[in-house]
Amino acid sequence: MIDPGLIADLYVFVLAGFLGYQVISRVSPLLHTPLMSATNAISGISLVGSLVVAGAGYNPLSTALGFIAVTASTVNVVGGFLITDRILKMFKASR
Protein backbone atom coordinates (compact mmCIF):
# COMPACT_ATOMS: atom_id res chain seq x y z
CA MET A 1 0.00 0.00 0.00
CA ILE A 2 2.93 2.36 0.54
CA ASP A 3 4.74 3.25 -2.64
CA PRO A 4 8.13 1.42 -2.69
CA GLY A 5 9.67 4.53 -4.25
CA LEU A 6 8.72 6.47 -1.14
CA ILE A 7 10.50 3.93 1.07
CA ALA A 8 13.66 4.22 -1.02
CA ASP A 9 13.41 8.01 -0.69
CA LEU A 10 13.10 7.67 3.09
CA TYR A 11 16.28 5.58 3.19
CA VAL A 12 18.12 8.27 1.27
CA PHE A 13 16.73 11.01 3.51
CA VAL A 14 17.65 9.33 6.78
CA LEU A 15 21.13 8.23 5.71
CA ALA A 16 21.92 11.66 4.24
CA GLY A 17 20.84 13.14 7.57
CA PHE A 18 23.36 11.01 9.44
CA LEU A 19 26.06 11.86 6.92
CA GLY A 20 25.19 15.54 7.28
CA TYR A 21 25.46 15.29 11.05
CA GLN A 22 28.97 13.81 10.79
CA VAL A 23 30.21 16.27 8.18
CA ILE A 24 28.71 19.41 9.72
CA SER A 25 29.93 18.53 13.22
CA ARG A 26 33.47 18.83 11.90
CA VAL A 27 33.00 22.28 10.41
CA SER A 28 35.17 24.82 12.22
CA PRO A 29 33.12 27.23 14.40
CA LEU A 30 35.15 29.98 12.71
CA LEU A 31 33.29 29.18 9.51
CA HIS A 32 29.71 28.86 10.73
CA THR A 33 28.58 31.93 8.77
CA PRO A 34 30.02 30.72 5.44
CA LEU A 35 28.58 27.28 6.28
CA MET A 36 25.13 28.84 6.35
CA SER A 37 25.63 30.72 3.10
CA ALA A 38 27.08 27.57 1.51
CA THR A 39 24.08 25.47 2.52
CA ASN A 40 21.89 28.30 1.17
CA ALA A 41 23.68 28.00 -2.13
CA ILE A 42 23.41 24.23 -2.43
CA SER A 43 19.79 24.29 -1.29
CA GLY A 44 19.30 26.23 -4.52
CA ILE A 45 19.21 22.71 -5.98
CA SER A 46 15.45 23.25 -5.83
CA LEU A 47 16.28 24.85 -9.17
CA VAL A 48 16.31 21.41 -10.82
CA GLY A 49 12.66 20.82 -9.91
CA SER A 50 11.71 24.39 -10.84
CA LEU A 51 13.40 24.21 -14.27
CA VAL A 52 11.15 21.38 -15.40
CA VAL A 53 7.99 23.16 -14.21
CA ALA A 54 9.04 26.37 -16.00
CA GLY A 55 9.93 24.63 -19.24
CA ALA A 56 7.44 21.78 -19.64
CA GLY A 57 4.56 24.05 -20.66
CA TYR A 58 1.98 22.14 -18.56
CA ASN A 59 -0.37 25.16 -18.38
CA PRO A 60 0.03 28.95 -18.04
CA LEU A 61 -0.30 28.92 -14.23
CA SER A 62 2.39 26.24 -13.79
CA THR A 63 4.70 28.03 -16.20
CA ALA A 64 4.29 31.30 -14.26
CA LEU A 65 4.87 29.60 -10.89
CA GLY A 66 7.84 27.74 -12.38
CA PHE A 67 9.32 30.97 -13.70
CA ILE A 68 9.15 32.60 -10.24
CA ALA A 69 10.58 29.43 -8.66
CA VAL A 70 13.50 29.38 -11.13
CA THR A 71 14.19 33.04 -10.37
CA ALA A 72 14.10 32.53 -6.59
CA SER A 73 16.32 29.42 -6.71
CA THR A 74 18.81 31.12 -9.01
CA VAL A 75 19.12 34.00 -6.54
CA ASN A 76 20.16 31.42 -3.94
CA VAL A 77 22.60 29.54 -6.14
CA VAL A 78 24.35 32.60 -7.60
CA GLY A 79 24.14 34.78 -4.50
CA GLY A 80 24.98 31.94 -2.11
CA PHE A 81 28.15 30.83 -3.84
CA LEU A 82 29.32 34.40 -4.51
CA ILE A 83 28.95 35.56 -0.92
CA THR A 84 30.44 32.34 0.48
CA ASP A 85 33.54 32.88 -1.62
CA ARG A 86 33.65 36.56 -0.67
CA ILE A 87 33.57 35.62 3.03
CA LEU A 88 36.08 32.77 2.73
CA LYS A 89 38.55 35.05 0.91
CA MET A 90 38.68 37.24 4.02
CA PHE A 91 39.93 34.47 6.29
CA LYS A 92 43.72 34.75 6.27
CA ALA A 93 46.38 33.25 8.52
CA SER A 94 48.90 35.61 10.15
CA ARG A 95 51.94 36.29 8.06
Add this chain to the structure above:
Amino acid sequence: MQRTLLQLFYLLSAILFVLGLRGLSHPRSARRGMFLAELGMLLAIVGTLFHHEILSYRWIVGGLVLGTVIGAPLAIWIPMTAVPQRTALSHSFGALAAALVGISEYSRHGAQLGAGRVAVIGVEVMLGTLTFTGSLMAAGKLQGLIRGYPITYRGQNFGNLALLAGMVGLIVALAFMPGAGNAFYLMVALALVFGVLLILPIGAADMPVVIALLNSYAGLTDAAMGFMLDNKIQIITGSLDGSSGFILSILMCRAMNRSITNVLFGAFGKVQELPAGEEAKKPIRQTSVDEAAEVLGTARSIVFVPGYGMAVSQAQHRVRELADALKKKGVSVRYGIHAVAGRMPGHMNVLLAEANVPYDELYDMDQINPQFAETDVAVVVGANDVVNPAAKRERDSPIYGMPILEVERARVVIVCKRSLAPGFAGIDNELYYNENTLMLFGDAKDTMVKLATALKQ
Protein backbone atom coordinates in the same frame (compact mmCIF):
# COMPACT_ATOMS: atom_id res chain seq x y z
CA MET B 1 18.99 6.00 -21.17
CA GLN B 2 18.85 9.75 -20.88
CA ARG B 3 17.08 9.49 -17.51
CA THR B 4 19.73 7.14 -16.13
CA LEU B 5 22.43 9.53 -17.27
CA LEU B 6 20.70 12.40 -15.46
CA GLN B 7 20.53 10.32 -12.25
CA LEU B 8 24.28 9.66 -12.53
CA PHE B 9 24.87 13.42 -12.90
CA TYR B 10 22.85 13.95 -9.72
CA LEU B 11 24.81 11.29 -7.87
CA LEU B 12 28.05 13.04 -8.83
CA SER B 13 26.59 16.36 -7.65
CA ALA B 14 25.65 14.83 -4.30
CA ILE B 15 29.21 13.57 -3.81
CA LEU B 16 30.63 16.97 -4.71
CA PHE B 17 28.27 18.73 -2.28
CA VAL B 18 29.37 16.49 0.60
CA LEU B 19 33.04 16.99 -0.25
CA GLY B 20 32.40 20.73 -0.49
CA LEU B 21 30.92 20.91 3.00
CA ARG B 22 33.79 18.77 4.29
CA GLY B 23 36.19 21.43 3.03
CA LEU B 24 34.71 23.84 5.55
CA SER B 25 36.42 21.98 8.39
CA HIS B 26 39.38 24.35 7.96
CA PRO B 27 39.79 27.82 6.42
CA ARG B 28 42.67 26.46 4.30
CA SER B 29 40.55 23.90 2.47
CA ALA B 30 37.29 25.87 2.46
CA ARG B 31 37.55 27.68 -0.86
CA ARG B 32 38.62 24.54 -2.69
CA GLY B 33 35.66 22.74 -1.14
CA MET B 34 33.28 25.41 -2.35
CA PHE B 35 34.71 25.10 -5.85
CA LEU B 36 33.74 21.41 -5.79
CA ALA B 37 30.23 22.28 -4.61
CA GLU B 38 29.91 24.86 -7.42
CA LEU B 39 30.97 22.22 -9.92
CA GLY B 40 28.34 19.86 -8.48
CA MET B 41 25.66 22.53 -8.90
CA LEU B 42 26.71 23.22 -12.48
CA LEU B 43 26.52 19.49 -13.33
CA ALA B 44 23.05 19.18 -11.82
CA ILE B 45 21.72 22.25 -13.63
CA VAL B 46 23.23 21.42 -17.04
CA GLY B 47 22.03 17.82 -16.72
CA THR B 48 18.50 18.97 -15.91
CA LEU B 49 18.39 21.29 -18.92
CA PHE B 50 18.32 18.12 -21.06
CA HIS B 51 15.31 16.77 -19.12
CA HIS B 52 12.87 15.04 -21.50
CA GLU B 53 9.84 17.02 -20.34
CA ILE B 54 11.29 20.45 -21.12
CA LEU B 55 9.82 21.85 -24.33
CA SER B 56 10.63 25.55 -24.19
CA TYR B 57 13.58 27.41 -22.72
CA ARG B 58 12.03 30.86 -22.85
CA TRP B 59 10.90 31.10 -19.22
CA ILE B 60 13.86 29.06 -17.97
CA VAL B 61 16.39 31.47 -19.44
CA GLY B 62 14.31 34.41 -18.22
CA GLY B 63 14.30 33.06 -14.65
CA LEU B 64 18.00 32.25 -14.68
CA VAL B 65 18.89 35.74 -15.93
CA LEU B 66 16.53 37.55 -13.54
CA GLY B 67 17.74 35.45 -10.59
CA THR B 68 21.35 36.25 -11.41
CA VAL B 69 20.58 39.94 -11.78
CA ILE B 70 18.98 39.96 -8.30
CA GLY B 71 21.33 37.51 -6.57
CA ALA B 72 24.74 38.66 -7.71
CA PRO B 73 24.60 42.33 -6.62
CA LEU B 74 23.04 41.27 -3.31
CA ALA B 75 26.06 39.03 -2.70
CA ILE B 76 28.77 41.33 -4.02
CA TRP B 77 27.87 44.65 -2.42
CA ILE B 78 26.11 43.78 0.80
CA PRO B 79 28.06 44.85 3.93
CA MET B 80 29.21 41.99 6.18
CA THR B 81 27.07 43.30 9.04
CA ALA B 82 24.02 42.58 6.86
CA VAL B 83 24.92 38.96 6.08
CA PRO B 84 22.35 37.64 8.61
CA GLN B 85 19.53 39.48 6.79
CA ARG B 86 20.74 38.16 3.45
CA THR B 87 20.81 34.64 4.84
CA ALA B 88 17.26 34.94 6.17
CA LEU B 89 16.11 36.36 2.83
CA SER B 90 17.76 33.49 1.04
CA HIS B 91 15.87 30.97 3.20
CA SER B 92 12.66 32.70 2.20
CA PHE B 93 13.51 32.56 -1.53
CA GLY B 94 14.31 28.85 -1.37
CA ALA B 95 11.10 28.15 0.54
CA LEU B 96 9.09 30.25 -1.93
CA ALA B 97 10.41 28.23 -4.86
CA ALA B 98 9.49 24.97 -3.15
CA ALA B 99 6.02 26.18 -2.18
CA LEU B 100 5.24 27.41 -5.71
CA VAL B 101 6.36 24.18 -7.34
CA GLY B 102 4.16 22.32 -4.84
CA ILE B 103 1.17 24.52 -5.66
CA SER B 104 1.77 23.91 -9.35
CA GLU B 105 1.83 20.14 -8.74
CA TYR B 106 -1.45 20.29 -6.85
CA SER B 107 -3.16 22.55 -9.37
CA ARG B 108 -2.18 20.21 -12.21
CA HIS B 109 -3.21 16.90 -10.68
CA GLY B 110 -5.64 17.81 -7.88
CA ALA B 111 -8.36 15.16 -7.61
CA GLN B 112 -6.37 12.44 -9.43
CA LEU B 113 -3.74 12.33 -6.68
CA GLY B 114 -3.59 9.39 -4.27
CA ALA B 115 -3.81 9.93 -0.50
CA GLY B 116 -0.06 9.58 0.06
CA ARG B 117 0.91 11.91 -2.77
CA VAL B 118 -1.47 14.66 -1.77
CA ALA B 119 -0.27 14.46 1.85
CA VAL B 120 3.35 14.80 0.71
CA ILE B 121 2.43 17.81 -1.42
CA GLY B 122 0.45 19.30 1.49
CA VAL B 123 3.35 18.97 3.92
CA GLU B 124 5.78 20.36 1.35
CA VAL B 125 3.65 23.40 0.61
CA MET B 126 2.94 24.00 4.31
CA LEU B 127 6.65 23.90 5.24
CA GLY B 128 7.61 26.04 2.27
CA THR B 129 4.95 28.65 2.92
CA LEU B 130 5.56 29.06 6.64
CA THR B 131 9.33 29.18 6.11
CA PHE B 132 8.79 31.82 3.43
CA THR B 133 6.89 34.29 5.64
CA GLY B 134 8.82 33.33 8.79
CA SER B 135 12.14 34.07 7.10
CA LEU B 136 10.83 37.34 5.69
CA MET B 137 9.86 38.34 9.25
CA ALA B 138 13.30 37.35 10.56
CA ALA B 139 14.98 39.36 7.78
CA GLY B 140 12.73 42.33 8.61
CA LYS B 141 13.64 42.17 12.29
CA LEU B 142 17.35 41.89 11.51
CA GLN B 143 17.23 44.79 9.05
CA GLY B 144 15.31 46.86 11.60
CA LEU B 145 12.25 47.20 9.37
CA ILE B 146 10.22 45.50 12.08
CA ARG B 147 10.87 46.35 15.72
CA GLY B 148 13.36 43.88 17.18
CA TYR B 149 11.80 43.23 20.56
CA PRO B 150 9.43 40.34 21.16
CA ILE B 151 5.72 40.93 20.56
CA THR B 152 3.51 38.90 22.86
CA TYR B 153 -0.19 38.76 23.63
CA ARG B 154 -2.52 36.62 25.66
CA GLY B 155 -3.19 33.16 24.31
CA GLN B 156 -0.33 33.45 21.80
CA ASN B 157 1.02 29.93 22.20
CA PHE B 158 -2.47 28.47 22.27
CA GLY B 159 -3.40 30.39 19.13
CA ASN B 160 -0.29 29.21 17.27
CA LEU B 161 -0.86 25.60 18.29
CA ALA B 162 -4.47 25.81 17.15
CA LEU B 163 -3.32 27.18 13.81
CA LEU B 164 -0.80 24.36 13.42
CA ALA B 165 -3.49 21.80 14.29
CA GLY B 166 -5.77 23.44 11.73
CA MET B 167 -3.18 23.08 8.96
CA VAL B 168 -2.42 19.46 9.83
CA GLY B 169 -6.16 18.77 9.98
CA LEU B 170 -6.64 20.23 6.49
CA ILE B 171 -3.82 18.06 5.12
CA VAL B 172 -5.40 14.96 6.66
CA ALA B 173 -8.75 15.95 5.16
CA LEU B 174 -7.08 16.38 1.76
CA ALA B 175 -5.74 12.84 1.97
CA PHE B 176 -9.38 11.66 2.00
CA MET B 177 -10.65 14.21 -0.50
CA PRO B 178 -7.73 15.08 -2.79
CA GLY B 179 -10.01 17.19 -4.99
CA ALA B 180 -10.93 19.67 -2.22
CA GLY B 181 -9.09 22.67 -3.66
CA ASN B 182 -10.62 25.05 -1.11
CA ALA B 183 -9.08 23.06 1.75
CA PHE B 184 -5.70 23.16 0.02
CA TYR B 185 -5.68 26.91 -0.54
CA LEU B 186 -7.03 27.59 2.96
CA MET B 187 -4.10 25.58 4.30
CA VAL B 188 -1.70 27.74 2.25
CA ALA B 189 -3.29 30.90 3.67
CA LEU B 190 -3.01 29.59 7.24
CA ALA B 191 0.65 28.70 6.66
CA LEU B 192 1.36 32.24 5.42
CA VAL B 193 -0.07 33.65 8.66
CA PHE B 194 1.56 30.98 10.84
CA GLY B 195 5.06 31.87 9.60
CA VAL B 196 4.55 35.49 10.66
CA LEU B 197 3.10 34.61 14.07
CA LEU B 198 5.91 32.17 14.77
CA ILE B 199 8.59 34.88 14.63
CA LEU B 200 6.64 37.68 16.40
CA PRO B 201 7.50 36.61 19.98
CA ILE B 202 11.21 36.17 19.30
CA GLY B 203 13.62 38.97 20.19
CA ALA B 204 16.52 40.28 18.13
CA ALA B 205 19.12 38.76 20.46
CA ASP B 206 17.73 35.28 19.81
CA MET B 207 18.20 35.67 16.08
CA PRO B 208 21.26 33.38 15.89
CA VAL B 209 19.03 30.47 16.98
CA VAL B 210 16.11 31.50 14.81
CA ILE B 211 18.20 31.84 11.64
CA ALA B 212 19.71 28.42 12.25
CA LEU B 213 16.27 26.97 12.87
CA LEU B 214 14.85 28.54 9.71
CA ASN B 215 17.86 27.12 7.87
CA SER B 216 16.82 23.71 9.07
CA TYR B 217 13.18 24.32 8.00
CA ALA B 218 14.40 25.44 4.59
CA GLY B 219 16.38 22.19 4.33
CA LEU B 220 13.36 20.13 5.32
CA THR B 221 11.28 21.97 2.73
CA ASP B 222 13.83 21.12 0.08
CA ALA B 223 13.81 17.47 1.13
CA ALA B 224 9.99 17.44 1.06
CA MET B 225 10.16 18.83 -2.47
CA GLY B 226 12.47 15.95 -3.32
CA PHE B 227 9.90 13.49 -1.91
CA MET B 228 7.17 15.19 -3.92
CA LEU B 229 9.07 15.03 -7.22
CA ASP B 230 10.79 11.74 -6.33
CA ASN B 231 14.12 13.47 -6.90
CA LYS B 232 16.98 12.04 -4.79
CA ILE B 233 19.45 14.90 -5.19
CA GLN B 234 16.95 17.26 -3.57
CA ILE B 235 16.31 14.80 -0.75
CA ILE B 236 20.04 14.49 -0.08
CA THR B 237 20.71 18.22 -0.25
CA GLY B 238 17.67 19.01 1.86
CA SER B 239 18.72 16.48 4.45
CA LEU B 240 22.28 17.89 4.59
CA ASP B 241 20.94 21.43 4.83
CA GLY B 242 18.40 20.44 7.45
CA SER B 243 20.94 18.71 9.66
CA SER B 244 23.30 21.67 9.31
CA GLY B 245 20.62 24.08 10.51
CA PHE B 246 19.63 21.69 13.29
CA ILE B 247 23.21 21.33 14.58
CA LEU B 248 23.73 25.08 14.51
CA SER B 249 20.50 25.71 16.43
CA ILE B 250 21.56 23.22 19.09
CA LEU B 251 25.01 24.82 19.37
CA MET B 252 23.48 28.28 19.72
CA CYS B 253 21.00 27.10 22.33
CA ARG B 254 23.75 25.41 24.27
CA ALA B 255 25.80 28.60 24.15
CA MET B 256 22.90 30.34 25.89
CA ASN B 257 21.95 27.41 28.12
CA ARG B 258 18.40 27.52 26.82
CA SER B 259 16.16 24.97 25.22
CA ILE B 260 14.70 25.41 21.74
CA THR B 261 11.20 25.63 23.20
CA ASN B 262 12.33 28.39 25.54
CA VAL B 263 13.74 30.38 22.59
CA LEU B 264 10.62 29.89 20.49
CA PHE B 265 8.04 30.62 23.15
CA GLY B 266 10.00 32.36 25.91
CA ALA B 267 9.94 35.93 24.54
CA PHE B 268 13.41 36.49 26.00
CA GLY B 269 14.84 39.98 25.76
CA LYS B 270 11.92 41.98 27.08
CA VAL B 271 13.47 44.82 29.05
CA GLN B 272 12.87 44.25 32.74
CA GLU B 273 12.36 47.34 34.84
CA LEU B 274 15.09 47.54 37.44
CA PRO B 275 14.01 48.66 40.92
CA ALA B 276 14.83 52.38 40.91
CA GLY B 277 17.78 53.71 42.87
CA GLU B 278 19.54 50.40 43.24
CA GLU B 279 22.21 50.92 40.63
CA ALA B 280 23.35 54.24 42.07
CA LYS B 281 24.63 52.54 45.23
CA LYS B 282 27.37 50.45 43.71
CA PRO B 283 30.64 52.22 42.87
CA ILE B 284 32.42 51.73 39.55
CA ARG B 285 35.97 52.61 38.58
CA GLN B 286 35.90 54.95 35.63
CA THR B 287 39.08 55.45 33.67
CA SER B 288 40.46 57.82 31.03
CA VAL B 289 41.89 57.05 27.60
CA ASP B 290 45.43 57.94 28.79
CA GLU B 291 45.24 55.67 31.81
CA ALA B 292 43.80 52.81 29.74
CA ALA B 293 46.51 53.27 27.10
CA GLU B 294 49.11 53.09 29.85
CA VAL B 295 47.64 49.82 31.15
CA LEU B 296 47.51 48.34 27.65
CA GLY B 297 51.03 49.51 26.74
CA THR B 298 52.61 47.82 29.74
CA ALA B 299 50.76 44.52 29.33
CA ARG B 300 52.31 41.37 27.87
CA SER B 301 49.14 39.60 26.82
CA ILE B 302 45.80 41.06 25.85
CA VAL B 303 42.53 39.40 24.91
CA PHE B 304 39.88 41.40 23.07
CA VAL B 305 36.30 40.32 23.68
CA PRO B 306 34.07 41.77 20.94
CA GLY B 307 30.30 41.81 20.96
CA TYR B 308 27.59 42.98 18.64
CA GLY B 309 28.07 46.53 19.95
CA MET B 310 31.41 46.57 18.12
CA ALA B 311 29.71 45.68 14.84
CA VAL B 312 27.00 48.29 15.36
CA SER B 313 29.56 51.08 15.62
CA GLN B 314 31.66 49.46 12.83
CA ALA B 315 34.65 49.50 15.20
CA GLN B 316 36.28 46.24 14.06
CA HIS B 317 38.83 47.96 11.80
CA ARG B 318 39.79 50.35 14.60
CA VAL B 319 40.13 47.41 17.03
CA ARG B 320 42.53 45.75 14.59
CA GLU B 321 44.54 48.98 14.28
CA LEU B 322 44.81 49.17 18.05
CA ALA B 323 45.88 45.50 18.08
CA ASP B 324 48.53 46.27 15.43
CA ALA B 325 49.89 49.14 17.56
CA LEU B 326 50.05 46.80 20.56
CA LYS B 327 51.71 44.00 18.60
CA LYS B 328 54.39 46.46 17.49
CA LYS B 329 55.20 46.93 21.18
CA GLY B 330 55.58 43.16 21.54
CA VAL B 331 52.24 42.53 23.22
CA SER B 332 50.54 39.22 22.42
CA VAL B 333 47.01 39.86 21.14
CA ARG B 334 44.15 37.35 20.88
CA TYR B 335 40.39 37.56 20.48
CA GLY B 336 37.87 35.59 22.55
CA ILE B 337 34.60 35.00 20.74
CA HIS B 338 31.37 33.78 22.24
CA ALA B 339 29.22 31.58 20.01
CA VAL B 340 26.21 33.91 20.23
CA ALA B 341 28.14 37.16 19.77
CA GLY B 342 26.65 38.78 16.67
CA ARG B 343 23.42 38.10 14.86
CA MET B 344 24.10 34.67 13.35
CA PRO B 345 26.40 31.73 14.03
CA GLY B 346 30.02 32.72 13.39
CA HIS B 347 29.10 36.33 12.55
CA MET B 348 31.78 37.91 14.76
CA ASN B 349 34.55 35.84 13.14
CA VAL B 350 33.51 37.14 9.73
CA LEU B 351 33.44 40.77 10.88
CA LEU B 352 36.93 40.46 12.37
CA ALA B 353 38.27 38.57 9.34
CA GLU B 354 36.93 41.40 7.19
CA ALA B 355 38.99 43.82 9.29
CA ASN B 356 42.08 41.72 8.43
CA VAL B 357 42.36 40.01 11.80
CA PRO B 358 44.18 36.70 11.07
CA TYR B 359 41.96 33.73 11.88
CA ASP B 360 44.60 32.09 14.08
CA GLU B 361 44.13 34.95 16.58
CA LEU B 362 40.43 34.10 16.95
CA TYR B 363 39.61 31.74 19.82
CA ASP B 364 36.27 30.29 20.80
CA MET B 365 35.07 30.17 24.37
CA ASP B 366 36.41 26.74 25.30
CA GLN B 367 39.83 27.62 23.94
CA ILE B 368 40.19 31.04 25.55
CA ASN B 369 38.59 30.57 28.99
CA PRO B 370 41.48 28.59 30.54
CA GLN B 371 43.85 31.32 29.33
CA PHE B 372 42.24 34.33 31.02
CA ALA B 373 44.07 33.63 34.29
CA GLU B 374 47.38 34.29 32.52
CA THR B 375 46.08 37.32 30.65
CA ASP B 376 47.13 40.80 31.73
CA VAL B 377 44.28 42.76 30.20
CA ALA B 378 40.91 41.69 28.82
CA VAL B 379 39.35 44.41 26.68
CA VAL B 380 35.57 44.10 26.33
CA VAL B 381 34.28 45.98 23.27
CA GLY B 382 30.52 46.06 22.88
CA ALA B 383 29.89 42.72 24.61
CA ASN B 384 27.70 42.54 27.67
CA ASP B 385 25.65 39.50 28.64
CA VAL B 386 28.30 37.06 27.40
CA VAL B 387 30.77 38.36 30.03
CA ASN B 388 28.32 38.73 32.93
CA PRO B 389 29.51 36.67 35.92
CA ALA B 390 25.91 36.61 37.21
CA ALA B 391 25.40 33.77 34.72
CA LYS B 392 27.65 31.64 36.94
CA ARG B 393 26.58 32.78 40.38
CA GLU B 394 23.04 34.12 40.60
CA ARG B 395 20.42 31.45 40.45
CA ASP B 396 17.54 33.85 39.90
CA SER B 397 19.25 35.71 37.04
CA PRO B 398 17.54 35.21 33.65
CA ILE B 399 20.89 34.25 32.14
CA TYR B 400 21.88 31.86 34.96
CA GLY B 401 23.73 28.83 33.59
CA MET B 402 24.75 30.47 30.31
CA PRO B 403 28.41 29.69 29.62
CA ILE B 404 30.33 32.98 29.59
CA LEU B 405 33.75 34.28 28.65
CA GLU B 406 35.45 34.49 32.05
CA VAL B 407 37.13 37.86 31.52
CA GLU B 408 36.98 38.69 35.24
CA ARG B 409 39.87 36.27 35.79
CA ALA B 410 42.26 38.48 33.81
CA ARG B 411 44.48 40.79 35.87
CA VAL B 412 42.68 43.89 34.60
CA VAL B 413 39.44 44.18 32.62
CA ILE B 414 38.80 47.28 30.51
CA VAL B 415 35.17 47.64 29.43
CA CYS B 416 34.54 50.01 26.51
CA LYS B 417 30.91 50.97 26.61
CA ARG B 418 28.63 53.86 25.74
CA SER B 419 26.89 53.95 29.13
CA LEU B 420 25.88 51.65 31.97
CA ALA B 421 22.70 50.63 30.12
CA PRO B 422 21.87 46.90 30.32
CA GLY B 423 22.37 44.48 27.42
CA PHE B 424 19.82 42.49 25.41
CA ALA B 425 18.81 40.37 28.38
CA GLY B 426 17.87 43.60 30.13
CA ILE B 427 19.87 42.86 33.25
CA ASP B 428 22.65 44.60 35.14
CA ASN B 429 26.21 43.36 34.70
CA GLU B 430 28.15 42.55 37.88
CA LEU B 431 31.41 42.70 35.99
CA TYR B 432 31.26 46.50 35.92
CA TYR B 433 31.46 46.76 39.71
CA ASN B 434 34.43 44.42 40.15
CA GLU B 435 37.67 45.65 41.77
CA ASN B 436 39.77 44.89 38.68
CA THR B 437 37.37 46.38 36.15
CA LEU B 438 38.03 49.76 34.56
CA MET B 439 35.10 51.39 32.76
CA LEU B 440 36.01 53.41 29.68
CA PHE B 441 32.89 55.25 28.50
CA GLY B 442 32.38 56.45 24.93
CA ASP B 443 31.69 55.30 21.39
CA ALA B 444 33.66 52.11 20.69
CA LYS B 445 35.12 53.37 17.40
CA ASP B 446 36.23 56.73 18.86
CA THR B 447 37.72 55.05 21.90
CA MET B 448 39.74 52.58 19.81
CA VAL B 449 41.16 55.41 17.67
CA LYS B 450 42.08 57.46 20.73
CA LEU B 451 43.74 54.50 22.45
CA ALA B 452 45.79 53.69 19.35
CA THR B 453 46.90 57.34 19.05
CA ALA B 454 47.80 57.50 22.74
CA LEU B 455 49.82 54.29 22.41
CA LYS B 456 51.84 55.56 19.45
CA GLN B 457 53.09 58.60 21.37
